[in-house]
Amino acid sequence: MSSPEKPEMTLVTLKSVPPLVRGLVRDLRARWALEEAGIPYNVVQIGRDEQRAPPHLARQPFGQVPVLLDGKVTLFESGAIVQYVAERSPALLPSEAAARARVMSWMFAAVSTLEPAASNLQEVDWFHAGAPWAAARRPAVVDFLRLHFGSLSDWLRDRDHVAGAFSAADILVTSVLRMVRHTDLVAESPILTAYQTRCEARLAFQRAMEAHMAAFEHFDSSA
Ligand SMILES: N[C@@H](CCC(=O)N[C@@H](CS)C(=O)NCC(=O)O)C(=O)O
Known part of the structure:
Protein backbone atom coordinates (compact mmCIF):
# COMPACT_ATOMS: atom_id res chain seq x y z
CA MET A 1 0.00 0.00 0.00
CA LEU A 92 -2.98 13.64 -15.96
CA LEU A 93 -5.69 13.64 -18.62
CA PRO A 94 -7.56 16.91 -19.24
CA SER A 95 -11.26 16.82 -20.13
CA GLU A 96 -11.11 19.70 -22.64
CA ALA A 97 -11.22 18.08 -26.09
CA ALA A 98 -8.15 19.59 -27.73
CA ALA A 99 -5.90 19.11 -24.70
CA ARG A 100 -7.20 15.59 -24.20
CA ALA A 101 -6.53 14.72 -27.83
CA ARG A 102 -2.93 15.87 -27.50
CA VAL A 103 -2.36 13.76 -24.40
CA MET A 104 -4.08 10.70 -25.91
CA SER A 105 -2.04 10.99 -29.10
CA TRP A 106 1.18 10.99 -27.12
CA MET A 107 0.04 8.12 -24.91
CA PHE A 108 -0.48 6.02 -28.00
CA ALA A 109 2.76 7.29 -29.55
CA ALA A 110 4.57 6.04 -26.46
CA VAL A 111 3.12 2.53 -26.48
CA SER A 112 2.67 1.93 -30.18
CA THR A 113 5.45 3.94 -31.87
CA LEU A 114 8.28 4.37 -29.38
CA GLU A 115 7.89 1.26 -27.24
CA PRO A 116 8.13 -1.36 -30.02
CA ALA A 117 11.36 0.29 -31.20
CA ALA A 118 12.79 0.17 -27.66
CA SER A 119 11.59 -3.42 -27.20
CA ASN A 120 13.44 -4.45 -30.34
CA LEU A 121 16.67 -3.22 -28.82
CA GLN A 122 16.05 -5.12 -25.58
CA GLU A 123 15.35 -8.15 -27.71
CA VAL A 124 18.69 -8.09 -29.48
CA ASP A 125 20.72 -6.92 -26.47
CA TRP A 126 19.21 -9.08 -23.75
CA PHE A 127 16.96 -11.84 -24.91
CA HIS A 128 19.06 -12.95 -27.91
CA ALA A 129 22.47 -11.58 -26.88
CA GLY A 130 25.22 -13.55 -28.58
CA ALA A 131 23.06 -14.81 -31.44
CA PRO A 132 24.68 -13.99 -34.80
CA TRP A 133 21.37 -12.70 -36.17
CA ALA A 134 21.02 -10.30 -33.22
CA ALA A 135 24.43 -8.78 -33.85
CA ALA A 136 23.55 -8.38 -37.54
CA ARG A 137 20.18 -6.82 -36.77
CA ARG A 138 21.35 -4.43 -34.03
CA PRO A 139 22.60 -1.51 -36.19
CA ALA A 140 19.24 -1.19 -37.95
CA VAL A 141 17.38 -1.37 -34.64
CA VAL A 142 19.59 1.37 -33.18
CA ASP A 143 19.18 3.54 -36.30
CA PHE A 144 15.40 3.27 -36.11
CA LEU A 145 15.32 4.12 -32.43
CA ARG A 146 17.71 7.02 -32.98
CA LEU A 147 15.40 8.34 -35.70
CA HIS A 148 12.40 8.25 -33.33
CA PHE A 149 14.36 9.68 -30.41
CA GLY A 150 15.58 12.45 -32.73
CA SER A 151 11.98 13.31 -33.59
CA LEU A 152 11.01 13.27 -29.92
CA SER A 153 13.98 15.47 -29.10
CA ASP A 154 12.96 17.95 -31.82
CA TRP A 155 9.42 18.00 -30.44
CA LEU A 156 10.70 18.72 -26.92
CA ARG A 157 13.12 21.45 -28.01
CA ASP A 158 10.78 24.22 -26.81
CA ARG A 159 8.60 22.16 -24.50
CA ASP A 160 8.98 20.82 -20.97
CA HIS A 161 6.51 18.00 -21.58
CA VAL A 162 5.13 16.24 -24.63
CA ALA A 163 1.54 17.52 -24.47
CA GLY A 164 1.31 20.77 -22.54
CA ALA A 165 1.71 20.43 -18.77
CA PHE A 166 2.94 17.15 -17.28
CA SER A 167 0.41 14.44 -18.12
CA ALA A 168 -0.16 10.69 -18.40
CA ALA A 169 1.64 10.87 -21.74
CA ASP A 170 4.87 11.83 -19.98
CA ILE A 171 4.55 8.81 -17.70
CA LEU A 172 4.48 6.53 -20.73
CA VAL A 173 7.09 8.35 -22.82
CA THR A 174 9.53 8.50 -19.89
CA SER A 175 8.90 4.83 -19.16
CA VAL A 176 9.93 4.00 -22.71
CA LEU A 177 13.11 6.09 -22.47
CA ARG A 178 13.99 4.07 -19.38
CA MET A 179 13.80 0.86 -21.40
CA VAL A 180 17.12 1.60 -23.10
CA ARG A 181 18.97 2.73 -19.99
CA HIS A 182 21.69 0.21 -20.85
CA THR A 183 22.66 2.38 -23.84
CA ASP A 184 23.68 6.01 -24.49
CA LEU A 185 20.73 6.64 -26.79
CA VAL A 186 19.01 9.05 -24.41
CA ALA A 187 22.28 10.59 -23.24
CA GLU A 188 23.07 11.46 -26.87
CA SER A 189 20.37 14.13 -26.65
CA PRO A 190 20.69 16.80 -23.93
CA ILE A 191 17.02 17.60 -24.54
CA LEU A 192 15.88 14.02 -23.90
CA THR A 193 18.20 13.71 -20.92
CA ALA A 194 16.78 16.88 -19.37
CA TYR A 195 13.22 15.73 -20.11
CA GLN A 196 13.74 12.31 -18.50
CA THR A 197 15.48 13.89 -15.49
CA ARG A 198 12.63 16.41 -15.12
CA CYS A 199 9.95 13.74 -15.19
CA GLU A 200 11.79 11.35 -12.91
CA ALA A 201 12.41 14.14 -10.38
CA ARG A 202 8.70 14.16 -9.58
CA LEU A 203 7.81 12.99 -6.09
N1 LIG B 1 2.06 -4.62 -23.54
C1 LIG B 1 2.05 -5.15 -22.20
C2 LIG B 1 3.37 -5.84 -21.95
C3 LIG B 1 3.36 -6.55 -20.62
C4 LIG B 1 4.70 -7.20 -20.31
O1 LIG B 1 5.55 -7.40 -21.20
N2 LIG B 1 4.88 -7.53 -19.04
C5 LIG B 1 6.09 -8.16 -18.61
C6 LIG B 1 6.66 -7.42 -17.41
S1 LIG B 1 7.09 -5.77 -17.85
C7 LIG B 1 5.79 -9.56 -18.13
O2 LIG B 1 4.75 -9.83 -17.58
N3 LIG B 1 6.76 -10.45 -18.33
C8 LIG B 1 6.67 -11.80 -17.88
C9 LIG B 1 6.29 -12.73 -18.98
O3 LIG B 1 6.02 -12.30 -20.10
O4 LIG B 1 6.28 -13.92 -18.68
C10 LIG B 1 1.79 -4.03 -21.19
O5 LIG B 1 2.18 -2.88 -21.47
O6 LIG B 1 1.19 -4.26 -20.13
Whole structure:
Protein backbone atom coordinates (compact mmCIF):
# COMPACT_ATOMS: atom_id res chain seq x y z
CA MET A 1 0.00 0.00 0.00
CA SER A 2 1.41 3.37 -0.91
CA SER A 3 -0.67 5.50 1.45
CA PRO A 4 -2.21 5.26 4.91
CA GLU A 5 -5.68 5.72 3.34
CA LYS A 6 -7.81 2.69 2.58
CA PRO A 7 -6.69 1.33 -0.81
CA GLU A 8 -9.23 1.54 -3.61
CA MET A 9 -7.34 -0.38 -6.24
CA THR A 10 -5.09 -3.43 -6.46
CA LEU A 11 -2.12 -3.71 -8.76
CA VAL A 12 -0.89 -7.17 -9.74
CA THR A 13 2.79 -7.61 -10.53
CA LEU A 14 5.48 -10.27 -10.35
CA LYS A 15 7.09 -11.58 -7.17
CA SER A 16 10.55 -11.74 -8.52
CA VAL A 17 12.45 -10.48 -11.56
CA PRO A 18 16.18 -10.41 -12.37
CA PRO A 19 18.05 -7.25 -11.27
CA LEU A 20 18.54 -6.33 -14.96
CA VAL A 21 14.85 -5.49 -15.36
CA ARG A 22 14.09 -4.03 -11.95
CA GLY A 23 13.00 -0.46 -12.49
CA LEU A 24 11.59 -1.45 -15.87
CA VAL A 25 8.76 -3.86 -15.05
CA ARG A 26 5.60 -2.20 -16.27
CA ASP A 27 3.90 -2.08 -12.89
CA LEU A 28 6.16 0.95 -12.36
CA ARG A 29 4.25 3.10 -14.85
CA ALA A 30 0.95 2.08 -13.22
CA ARG A 31 2.34 2.89 -9.77
CA TRP A 32 3.56 6.24 -11.08
CA ALA A 33 0.10 7.13 -12.42
CA LEU A 34 -1.55 6.03 -9.16
CA GLU A 35 0.88 8.15 -7.14
CA GLU A 36 0.33 11.18 -9.40
CA ALA A 37 -3.44 10.75 -9.06
CA GLY A 38 -3.19 10.28 -5.29
CA ILE A 39 -5.03 6.97 -5.40
CA PRO A 40 -4.10 4.51 -2.63
CA TYR A 41 -3.46 1.00 -3.89
CA ASN A 42 -2.62 -2.50 -2.74
CA VAL A 43 -0.13 -4.71 -4.50
CA VAL A 44 -0.46 -8.44 -5.14
CA GLN A 45 2.65 -10.23 -6.38
CA ILE A 46 2.37 -13.46 -8.30
CA GLY A 47 4.91 -16.19 -8.94
CA ARG A 48 5.94 -17.68 -12.28
CA ASP A 49 3.68 -20.67 -11.54
CA GLU A 50 0.65 -18.39 -11.19
CA GLN A 51 1.22 -16.50 -14.44
CA ARG A 52 -0.10 -19.32 -16.62
CA ALA A 53 -2.76 -20.53 -14.18
CA PRO A 54 -6.42 -19.97 -15.14
CA PRO A 55 -7.18 -17.27 -12.53
CA HIS A 56 -4.44 -15.00 -13.86
CA LEU A 57 -5.10 -15.84 -17.53
CA ALA A 58 -8.72 -14.81 -16.97
CA ARG A 59 -7.54 -11.29 -16.17
CA GLN A 60 -4.40 -11.12 -18.37
CA PRO A 61 -4.75 -13.46 -21.38
CA PHE A 62 -0.99 -13.38 -22.07
CA GLY A 63 -0.01 -14.31 -18.53
CA GLN A 64 1.80 -11.03 -18.06
CA VAL A 65 1.71 -8.09 -15.65
CA PRO A 66 0.57 -5.53 -14.72
CA VAL A 67 -3.12 -5.98 -14.03
CA LEU A 68 -5.24 -3.40 -12.21
CA LEU A 69 -8.30 -4.40 -10.19
CA ASP A 70 -10.84 -1.78 -9.16
CA GLY A 71 -13.99 -3.38 -7.79
CA LYS A 72 -15.72 -5.02 -10.75
CA VAL A 73 -13.24 -3.49 -13.18
CA THR A 74 -10.22 -5.49 -14.36
CA LEU A 75 -7.68 -4.00 -16.74
CA PHE A 76 -4.56 -5.28 -18.41
CA GLU A 77 -2.07 -3.47 -20.71
CA SER A 78 -0.10 -0.83 -18.90
CA GLY A 79 -1.19 1.88 -21.34
CA ALA A 80 -4.86 1.11 -20.63
CA ILE A 81 -4.15 1.07 -16.90
CA VAL A 82 -2.42 4.46 -17.03
CA GLN A 83 -5.33 5.87 -19.02
CA TYR A 84 -7.88 4.44 -16.56
CA VAL A 85 -6.07 6.00 -13.62
CA ALA A 86 -5.56 9.25 -15.52
CA GLU A 87 -9.32 9.52 -16.15
CA ARG A 88 -9.58 10.22 -12.43
CA SER A 89 -7.04 12.99 -12.47
CA PRO A 90 -7.63 16.08 -14.64
CA ALA A 91 -3.94 16.90 -14.26
CA LEU A 92 -2.98 13.64 -15.96
CA LEU A 93 -5.69 13.64 -18.62
CA PRO A 94 -7.56 16.91 -19.24
CA SER A 95 -11.26 16.82 -20.13
CA GLU A 96 -11.11 19.70 -22.64
CA ALA A 97 -11.22 18.08 -26.09
CA ALA A 98 -8.15 19.59 -27.73
CA ALA A 99 -5.90 19.11 -24.70
CA ARG A 100 -7.20 15.59 -24.20
CA ALA A 101 -6.53 14.72 -27.83
CA ARG A 102 -2.93 15.87 -27.50
CA VAL A 103 -2.36 13.76 -24.40
CA MET A 104 -4.08 10.70 -25.91
CA SER A 105 -2.04 10.99 -29.10
CA TRP A 106 1.18 10.99 -27.12
CA MET A 107 0.04 8.12 -24.91
CA PHE A 108 -0.48 6.02 -28.00
CA ALA A 109 2.76 7.29 -29.55
CA ALA A 110 4.57 6.04 -26.46
CA VAL A 111 3.12 2.53 -26.48
CA SER A 112 2.67 1.93 -30.18
CA THR A 113 5.45 3.94 -31.87
CA LEU A 114 8.28 4.37 -29.38
CA GLU A 115 7.89 1.26 -27.24
CA PRO A 116 8.13 -1.36 -30.02
CA ALA A 117 11.36 0.29 -31.20
CA ALA A 118 12.79 0.17 -27.66
CA SER A 119 11.59 -3.42 -27.20
CA ASN A 120 13.44 -4.45 -30.34
CA LEU A 121 16.67 -3.22 -28.82
CA GLN A 122 16.05 -5.12 -25.58
CA GLU A 123 15.35 -8.15 -27.71
CA VAL A 124 18.69 -8.09 -29.48
CA ASP A 125 20.72 -6.92 -26.47
CA TRP A 126 19.21 -9.08 -23.75
CA PHE A 127 16.96 -11.84 -24.91
CA HIS A 128 19.06 -12.95 -27.91
CA ALA A 129 22.47 -11.58 -26.88
CA GLY A 130 25.22 -13.55 -28.58
CA ALA A 131 23.06 -14.81 -31.44
CA PRO A 132 24.68 -13.99 -34.80
CA TRP A 133 21.37 -12.70 -36.17
CA ALA A 134 21.02 -10.30 -33.22
CA ALA A 135 24.43 -8.78 -33.85
CA ALA A 136 23.55 -8.38 -37.54
CA ARG A 137 20.18 -6.82 -36.77
CA ARG A 138 21.35 -4.43 -34.03
CA PRO A 139 22.60 -1.51 -36.19
CA ALA A 140 19.24 -1.19 -37.95
CA VAL A 141 17.38 -1.37 -34.64
CA VAL A 142 19.59 1.37 -33.18
CA ASP A 143 19.18 3.54 -36.30
CA PHE A 144 15.40 3.27 -36.11
CA LEU A 145 15.32 4.12 -32.43
CA ARG A 146 17.71 7.02 -32.98
CA LEU A 147 15.40 8.34 -35.70
CA HIS A 148 12.40 8.25 -33.33
CA PHE A 149 14.36 9.68 -30.41
CA GLY A 150 15.58 12.45 -32.73
CA SER A 151 11.98 13.31 -33.59
CA LEU A 152 11.01 13.27 -29.92
CA SER A 153 13.98 15.47 -29.10
CA ASP A 154 12.96 17.95 -31.82
CA TRP A 155 9.42 18.00 -30.44
CA LEU A 156 10.70 18.72 -26.92
CA ARG A 157 13.12 21.45 -28.01
CA ASP A 158 10.78 24.22 -26.81
CA ARG A 159 8.60 22.16 -24.50
CA ASP A 160 8.98 20.82 -20.97
CA HIS A 161 6.51 18.00 -21.58
CA VAL A 162 5.13 16.24 -24.63
CA ALA A 163 1.54 17.52 -24.47
CA GLY A 164 1.31 20.77 -22.54
CA ALA A 165 1.71 20.43 -18.77
CA PHE A 166 2.94 17.15 -17.28
CA SER A 167 0.41 14.44 -18.12
CA ALA A 168 -0.16 10.69 -18.40
CA ALA A 169 1.64 10.87 -21.74
CA ASP A 170 4.87 11.83 -19.98
CA ILE A 171 4.55 8.81 -17.70
CA LEU A 172 4.48 6.53 -20.73
CA VAL A 173 7.09 8.35 -22.82
CA THR A 174 9.53 8.50 -19.89
CA SER A 175 8.90 4.83 -19.16
CA VAL A 176 9.93 4.00 -22.71
CA LEU A 177 13.11 6.09 -22.47
CA ARG A 178 13.99 4.07 -19.38
CA MET A 179 13.80 0.86 -21.40
CA VAL A 180 17.12 1.60 -23.10
CA ARG A 181 18.97 2.73 -19.99
CA HIS A 182 21.69 0.21 -20.85
CA THR A 183 22.66 2.38 -23.84
CA ASP A 184 23.68 6.01 -24.49
CA LEU A 185 20.73 6.64 -26.79
CA VAL A 186 19.01 9.05 -24.41
CA ALA A 187 22.28 10.59 -23.24
CA GLU A 188 23.07 11.46 -26.87
CA SER A 189 20.37 14.13 -26.65
CA PRO A 190 20.69 16.80 -23.93
CA ILE A 191 17.02 17.60 -24.54
CA LEU A 192 15.88 14.02 -23.90
CA THR A 193 18.20 13.71 -20.92
CA ALA A 194 16.78 16.88 -19.37
CA TYR A 195 13.22 15.73 -20.11
CA GLN A 196 13.74 12.31 -18.50
CA THR A 197 15.48 13.89 -15.49
CA ARG A 198 12.63 16.41 -15.12
CA CYS A 199 9.95 13.74 -15.19
CA GLU A 200 11.79 11.35 -12.91
CA ALA A 201 12.41 14.14 -10.38
CA ARG A 202 8.70 14.16 -9.58
CA LEU A 203 7.81 12.99 -6.09
CA ALA A 204 5.23 10.59 -7.50
CA PHE A 205 7.89 8.88 -9.60
CA GLN A 206 10.25 8.64 -6.63
CA ARG A 207 7.54 7.07 -4.49
CA ALA A 208 6.54 4.67 -7.24
CA MET A 209 10.13 3.60 -7.83
CA GLU A 210 10.81 3.08 -4.15
CA ALA A 211 7.74 0.88 -3.76
CA HIS A 212 8.52 -1.00 -6.99
CA MET A 213 12.06 -1.87 -5.85
CA ALA A 214 11.00 -2.64 -2.27
CA ALA A 215 8.41 -5.14 -3.51
CA PHE A 216 11.07 -7.22 -5.27
CA GLU A 217 13.49 -6.92 -2.36
CA HIS A 218 10.79 -8.17 -0.03
CA PHE A 219 10.58 -11.45 -1.93
CA ASP A 220 14.38 -11.67 -2.22
CA SER A 221 14.74 -11.55 1.52
CA SER A 222 11.86 -13.98 2.17
CA ALA A 223 13.07 -16.51 -0.48
N1 LIG B 1 2.06 -4.62 -23.54
C1 LIG B 1 2.05 -5.15 -22.20
C2 LIG B 1 3.37 -5.84 -21.95
C3 LIG B 1 3.36 -6.55 -20.62
C4 LIG B 1 4.70 -7.20 -20.31
O1 LIG B 1 5.55 -7.40 -21.20
N2 LIG B 1 4.88 -7.53 -19.04
C5 LIG B 1 6.09 -8.16 -18.61
C6 LIG B 1 6.66 -7.42 -17.41
S1 LIG B 1 7.09 -5.77 -17.85
C7 LIG B 1 5.79 -9.56 -18.13
O2 LIG B 1 4.75 -9.83 -17.58
N3 LIG B 1 6.76 -10.45 -18.33
C8 LIG B 1 6.67 -11.80 -17.88
C9 LIG B 1 6.29 -12.73 -18.98
O3 LIG B 1 6.02 -12.30 -20.10
O4 LIG B 1 6.28 -13.92 -18.68
C10 LIG B 1 1.79 -4.03 -21.19
O5 LIG B 1 2.18 -2.88 -21.47
O6 LIG B 1 1.19 -4.26 -20.13
